[in-house]
Amino acid sequence: MAQANAPGTISAPSCPADGAVKLTMLLTVAVLLLMMAFGLTMRMAQGALIQIDPTIFYRLMTAHGIGMVGIAGMSGSAIMWYFLSRHVSLAGWVFWIHLGLFVVGVVAILGSIFIGGYAGAWTFLFPLPAISGGVWDVGAAATYLIGVILVGVGFLVYLVEVGRAVIERYGNFANALGWPLLFSGKQDDVPPPTVIAAAAIVVFNGISTVVGAAVLIISLINLYLPSFTLDALLAKNMIYFFGHVFINASIYMAVIAVYEIVPEYTQQQWKVSRSFVASWNAVVFLVMAVYTHHLFQDGVMPAWALVMGQIISYASGIPLLVITTFSLLTYLYRSGIRWDLASALLVTGIFGWSIGAVPAIIDGMISVNNIMHNTQWVPGHFHLYLLLGQVALTLGFSAWLTRTGVHASLSGWNARGFTIYLLGGMGFAIVFLVSGASSIPRRWATHLPEWHLQDQVGSLFALAAILGVGIIVLPITKRLVLSMRG
Amino acid sequence: MHQTVLFTSLVLMMAVAAIFLFSLSRSGAGDGSKKAPKLGALRFVLFIGALVLGAAVSIGSLRPWPRAVAAGADVVSVKVTGSQWSWEIDRKTIPVGKPVTFNIATTDVSHGFAVYDAGDQLLVQSQAMPGYINRVSYTFRTAGKYRIFCMEYCGVAHHDMTDEILVVAQ
Amino acid sequence: MTERLAFYAAVLILVTVSSSPVRLLLEQSLVSHLLIQMPALVLCGWTIARRHRDAINRGRESFNVGGATGLSFALIVFSFWMLPRSVDGSVQNPLYEFAKFVTLPFAGASLALSWPKLPPLAIGILKCNLVSMMLVLSWIYTTSPSRLCNSYLRDEQDMLGQIVAVLAIGLGCLFGGSLFCGTTTIVRRKSATPIGSGGRE
Ligand code: HEM
Ligand SMILES: [Cu+2]
Numbered sequence: 001m002a003q004a005n006a007p008g009t010i011s012a013p014s015c016p017a018d019g020a021v022k023l024t025m026l027l028t029v030a031v032l033l034l035m036m037a038f039g040l041t042m043r044m045a046q047g048a049l050i051q052i053d054p055t056i057f058y059r060l061m062t063a064h065g066i067g068m069v070g071i072a073g074m075s076g077s078a079i080m081w082y083f084l085s086r087h088v089s090l091a092g093w094v095f096w097i098h099l100g101l102f103v104v105g106v107v108a109i110l111g112s113i114f115i116g117g118y119a120g121a122w123t124f125l126f127p128l129p130a131i132s133g134g135v136w137d138v139g140a141a142a143t144y145l146i147g148v149i150l151v152g153v154g155f156l157v158y159l160v161e162v163g164r165a166v167i168e169r170y171g172n173f174a175n176a177l178g179w180p181l182l183f184s185g186k187q188d189d190v191p192p193p194t195v196i197a198a199a200a201i202v203v204f205n206g207i208s209t210v211v212g213a214a215v216l217i218i219s220l221i222n223l224y225l226p227s228f229t230l231d232a233l234l235a236k237n238m239i240y241f242f243g244h245v246f247i248n249a250s251i252y253m254a255v256i257a258v259y260e261i262v263p264e265y266t267q268q269q270w271k272v273s274r275s276f277v278a279s280w281n282a283v284v285f286l287v288m289a290v291y292t293h294h295l296f297q298d299g300v301m302p303a304w305a306l307v308m309g310q311i312i313s314y315a316s317g318i319p320l321l322v323i324t325t326f327s328l329l330t331y332l333y334r335s336g337i338r339w340d341l342a343s344a345l346l347v348t349g350i351f352g353w354s355i356g357a358v359p360a361i362i363d364g365m366i367s368v369n370n371i372m373h374n375t376q377w378v379p380g381h382f383h384l385y386l387l388l389g390q391v392a393l394t395l396g397f398s399a400w401l402t403r404t405g406v407h408a409s410l411s412g413w414n415a416r417g418f419t420i421y422l423l424g425g426m427g428f429a430i431v432f433l434v435s436g437a438s439s440i441p442r443r444w445a446t447h448l449p450e451w452h453l454q455d456q457v458g459s460l461f462a463l464a465a466i467l468g469v470g471i472i473v474l475p476i477t478k479r480l481v482l483s484m485r486g
Numbered sequence: 487m488h489q490t491v492l493f494t495s496l497v498l499m500m501a502v503a504a505i506f507l508f509s510l511s512r513s514g515a516g517d518g519s520k521k522a523p524k525l526g527a528l529r530f531v532l533f534i535g536a537l538v539l540g541a542a543v544s545i546g547s548l549r550p551w552p553r554a555v556a557a558g559a560d561v562v563s564v565k566v567t568g569s570q571w572s573w574e575i576d577r578k579t580i581p582v583g584k585p586v587t588f589n590i591a592t593t594d595v596s597h598g599f600a601v602y603d604a605g606d607q608l609l610v611q612s613q614a615m616p617g618y619i620n621r622v623s624y625t626f627r628t629a630g631k632y633r634i635f636c637m638e639y640c641g642v643a644h645h646d647m648t649d650e651i652l653v654v655a656q
Numbered sequence: 657m658t659e660r661l662a663f664y665a666a667v668l669i670l671v672t673v674s675s676s677p678v679r680l681l682l683e684q685s686l687v688s689h690l691l692i693q694m695p696a697l698v699l700c701g702w703t704i705a706r707r708h709r710d711a712i713n714r715g716r717e718s719f720n721v722g723g724a725t726g727l728s729f730a731l732i733v734f735s736f737w738m739l740p741r742s743v744d745g746s747v748q749n750p751l752y753e754f755a756k757f758v759t760l761p762f763a764g765a766s767l768a769l770s771w772p773k774l775p776p777l778a779i780g781i782l783k784c785n786l787v788s789m790m791l792v793l794s795w796i797y798t799t800s801p802s803r804l805c806n807s808y809l810r811d812e813q814d815m816l817g818q819i820v821a822v823l824a825i826g827l828g829c830l831f832g833g834s835l836f837c838g839t840t841t842i843v844r845r846k847s848a849t850p851i852g853s854g855g856r857e
Contacts, residue, residue: 055642094777121639127616128595133570133641160780163835172838203832210784210828214791221792227801232596232616275529297598297613297637299553299620307548314540321502322533329509330525336515351506355499362495365543367552371488371608374598374637430496437492439608441600441637444645450606 015085016092019484020099024078025398026480027103028071029473032391035067036466043462046447047455054445055135058119061443065122066109069247070151072386074102075394076253077158080201082401083194083260088165094157101154108147116140121443123243124148124216126235130223138223145220149213156209163202166195173199177284178277185274193259193270197252200280204288205249212242233300237291244291251353251385252283254393258328258346261400265343266335276327279319286316296369306366313364317357325354341414341472342403345396348422352388356381359433374443377436383429387465388422395472402479413471421468427461488607556585556623566590568597568614571643573634579652580626587623590614597647598637604630611637626653659707666703669696674757683747686805686812687819694737694760701764709769726770727778733763738793740804747807783831790824793817 015021038060045052052060081095112118118140120129129141163173170176170191176199180186191199215238222228259270292309295301328350337343359381363372372378410418435454440447447455562584565576569592580586590599592614600611601624609632612622626632636647672678673696682693705712713720720726736742737756745752771779796804797817803810 054645058639058642058644091777119642125596125639128639128641131570131594131641133594133643135642156784157777157781160784161777164776164780167835167838173835174837203835206784207828207832210788211791213785213788214795217788217792218795221796228796228799230795230799233618236596236615275533296553297611297620298615298618299555299612299622300615300618303551303553306553310548311540311544314544318533318536318540322529322536325502326525326529326532329505332513333509334515335513337513347506347510351503354506355502358498358502359495362491362498365547367547368491370552370611372491373611375608433492433495437488439488439602439606441635441645443639445642446645448606 015082016090017081017095018092020092020095021078021082022401022480022484024074024099025394025401026477026484027099028075028078028394029398029477029480031067031071031106033466033470033473035064035071036462036469038064038067040459040462040466043455043459045445047452047459048447048449049456049459052445055117055119057445058121058443059113059117062119062121063110063113066148067106068386069122069243069250070102070106070109072250072254072390072394073151073155073246074099075397076250076390077155079257079394079397080162080194080198080253081158082397083256084162084165084198086260087192087195088169090165091161094161098154098158101150101157105147105150105154108143108150112140112143112147116143118144120144123239124219125239126215126219126230126232127222129219130226142220142223145216145223149216149220152209152213152216155205156213159202159206159209162198163206166199166202170195170199173203177203177281178272179281181272182274182277182281190272193272193276194256196272196277196280197256197259200284201249201252203284204245207288208242208245208249211238212246215239215242233298236295236298240294241288241291244294245287247382247386248287251390251393252287254349254390254397255324255353257393257397257400258324258350261342261346261397262328262331265337266331268331268335270327270331275323279323283316283319286312286319290316290364293364293369296366297373310364310366314361317361320357321354325350339410340399340403341410341418342396342400344410344418345392345399345472348418349389349391349393349396352392352425353385353390356384356386356389356429359384371439372436374441375436376432376440376442379442380429380432380434380436383425383432387429388425391469395469395476398476398480399472402476402483404479414475417468417471419468420464421472424461424464424466424468428458428465431458431461554623555621556587556625558585560584561623562586564588566599566614568592568594568599568636568640568647570594570641571636571647573599573636573647573649575634575649575651578650579654581656582626582629582653583656585623585625587621588612590620590622591618592616595640596638597640600635600637601651602633602635603628604632606633608635613638629653629655662703663707666700670700670704670761673697673700686743686808687816689743689747689808690816691819691823694756697757697760698764698767701761702768703764704761705765705768709772712769720770720773722775723770723773723778726766727774730763730767730770733759744805744807783827787824787828787831790820790827794821794824 041050041052042057042060042064044050045057077098078095081090084090116139117136118129119136120132120141124141124145129145130138132141166176167173170189174180175189176191176195178191178196181190215235218230219235222230263269289308290312292301292305293313294309296306296309328347332347359377362368363377363381431454435451435458438451438454440451440454562577562580564580564586566588567574568590588599590612594616596616597614598611599614599622601609603609610622610624612620614620630653632651632653634649634651636644640647673682673693679693682688737760742752742756746756747753774782794817797813797820799817800813804813
């Protein structure tokens with residue numbers, strides 16, 4: 001695709017569908033800013049700073065949820081594609097299909113929400129899409145589900161291609177996941193971190209996509225044939241399994257940027273140790289088994305599943321904090337790292353993810369969940385590791401991708417934008433946590449007067465975060481466009 | 487409880503932040519040896535520590551079972567049914583000091599039944615799921631008005647799905 | 657040698673399942689009709705065609721590029737026989753029954769001719785899709801408020817649904833497991849990117 005680079009841009013190692021990756025990053029910037037504007041609108045409405053009809057609020061909420069989750073997945077998949085192509089040979093056209101299906105799916109989703117009036121939240125929890133209380137009709141819900149299915153099919157195609165290429169190079173997934181090193185200490189042809197991560201992601205995200213596709217199609221059939229009912233508990237299990245794995249995968253994919261870019265700064269390769277391999281293999285299991293922490297408030301769930309949810313929630317933090325975070329910090333120690341926008345954002349990404357894990361794990365305790373479930377504690381913790389985690393990693397990757405030959409230290413507008421974004425994002429998420437501790441429910445269009453102050457402070461921080469992101473992405477966008485014009 | 491949870495979380499988050507700040511403050515080139523310190527032992531200690539802490543916290547926080555449902559002769563049983571967008575509660579006056587078990591159902595989509603005290607603190611909650619009856623127990627300690635909120639998004643009037651119960655001294 | 661043996665076994669099985677008593681026996685229950693008779697027909701077609709794959713394909717390559725034509729044909733036939741109406745028809749209408757005994761082996765044969773030509777990407781997608789679809793089918797069988805096939809009882813439909821769910825999970829494990837123990841020849845890339853190659857300095 002667009003091979004030639006704009007003047008002043010260093011040529012990156014060629015990646016099949018390099019143009020599609022850049023296009024994805026442009027799309028990411030646009031969708032991020034739009035969805036953040038939706039988010040700010042919601043937050044201001046909760047704080048009574050503006051008046052919007054609840055129907056509009058819930059449409060914005062649905063769009064914000066699916067838009068952010070979708071773009072996080074899409075940008076993560078672009079990052080993984082970009083770096084994986086350094087190690088295995090991927091067919092570029094597959095990523096274009098993936099991107100194409102994503103765009104078509106997003107158009108369908110936006111249409112279903114803003115034309116059809118669908119406002120059943122991004123989680124399409126059965127049977128809400130079908131039973132709207134007369135607000136949206138079956139067609140709107142169906143369009144939404146079809147949109148999500150299209151995005152899902154795109155991901156399936158993407159994952160299968162990644163799996164195929166990994167097998168072509170490493171023979172099978174046992175090798176790609178580093179089992180020879182893990183179990184018998186074999187040192188030859190150990191896969192690089194990117195390959196191990198990609199193989200793990202293909203396994204768990206592939207399974208989740210298969211389950212997600214099934215429950216989406218079932219929900220779709222149920223819309224038109226309501227007598228074909230679905231067990232609500234089974235549906236909830238399937239939906240949360242799919243949703244949880246998908247959004248987690250978006251972070252795990254983006255972390256590959258750290259494995260590949262940080263070594264350029266520290267002059268030290270990211271080492272594949274036994275504990276690295278063990279932690280990624282553990283993640284495959286943990287990320288799939290942990291979703292039951294979404295069902296603590298369903299007394300009809302078997303108790304063992306809930307106990308498992310709590311223990312796995314805790315255990316999921318160990319590979320993150322003890323392996324990823326710990327390794328990053330030891331690599332940085334005395335590394336003489338040069339701080340520029342890309343390196344600062346990438347470290348911020350791991351930082352946001354790490355601190356976000358704290359309130360997540362705490363809410364993963366049943367006794368805490370009893371009073372925090374579906375309060376704003378939940379958006380509190382996940383905005384930490386999405387807004388400050390996934391998004392920081394994605395922006396860091398984009399900054400690196402569009403780096404100029406000139407030495408760029410973290411100064412001037414970059415530094416200002418970065419600081420505003422970091423402080424705004426932290427404040428925004430922490431206000432959510434405080435609101436959660438004040439028992440303010442999430443997903444409420446209008447708030448009680450005594451909650452307004454918190455909402456208003458939150459809005460202020462949100463505005464700052466958006467401003468910061470805006471400042472950061474302005475030059476990135478310019479260079480992306482230039483390099484694509486080639 | 488609410489404030490403890492917030493406080494604990496913020497302290498732990500600050501601890502993580504402090505570790506980041508400490509390492510980053512030492513990210514300069516130093517004496518020229520760019521090698522990362524050999525911290526395998528520290529990592530191992532952290533790992534074992536995390537396991538031990540996890541086991542202790544798990545056992546401590548799961549016993550007694552935090553979703554135990556009270557049953558027996560002196561338990562007050564309340565039937566709650568959610569529908570878009572209101573609650574139907576078959577007994578809205580509840581005695582103080584007695585274990586109450588809410589039996590929660592729904593006629594349409596999922597809802598979330600939650601009891602809030604006069605200070606707007608969430609005391610107890612449970613999902614209402616189509617086709618199932620979820621049970622949750624609570625013993626009220628003080629008399630007064632308690633608000634019922636919906637905690638699971640159930641459509642565009644979700645936030646209006648509120649009600650009240652009265653806890654009275656005997 | 658084994659291929660020849662399989663070929664004769666397939667012919668023998670095809671003749672057996674087509675013979676009146678076995679045919680009627682297997683069609684007595686929905687489960688054996690859908691999960692034994694129909695797969696047997698497909699499998700026989702596959703095995704018979706496989707032995708003469710090269711001979712059949714010779715000179716016809718342009719007709720089945722990448723296996724697309726054969727795959728499409730097989731998928732259309734399978735979809736048709738997945739419809740409850742068609743299943744009913746085959747029990748009630750001799751013409752349908754005849755069509756079934758002809759098209760399913762042919763579908764199996766065209767799959768055998770096309771499968772080795774399919775790109776690995778297509779095979780992977782097909783496998784994932786198969787598992788998803790079986791889960792959906794299982795749900796349809798078990799939750800349908802009415803009988804889908806008028807020729808069979810509700811109980812059988814439930815049982816079919818449950819078996820299909822088990823099969824879906826089993827197949828999923830099989831496909832997933834096979835990723836871990838494959839012995840594909842490893843293709844190394846010419847140039848591994850050395851560390852820091854994307855950097856400046
Ligand atoms: C400054 C930027 C952002 C603002 C102002 C914002 C605002 C909001 C608000 C107000 C809510 C609803 C809270 C409630 O339930 O009461 C929300 C929910 C959500 N946000 Fe954000 N957000 C931002 C960034 C992000 C990012 C970057 C992501 C992911 C990459 C994200 C993902 C989500 C998700 C998944 C939900 C849940 C939607 C639902 O409950 O259905 N947000 N956000
Ligand atoms: Cu509700």
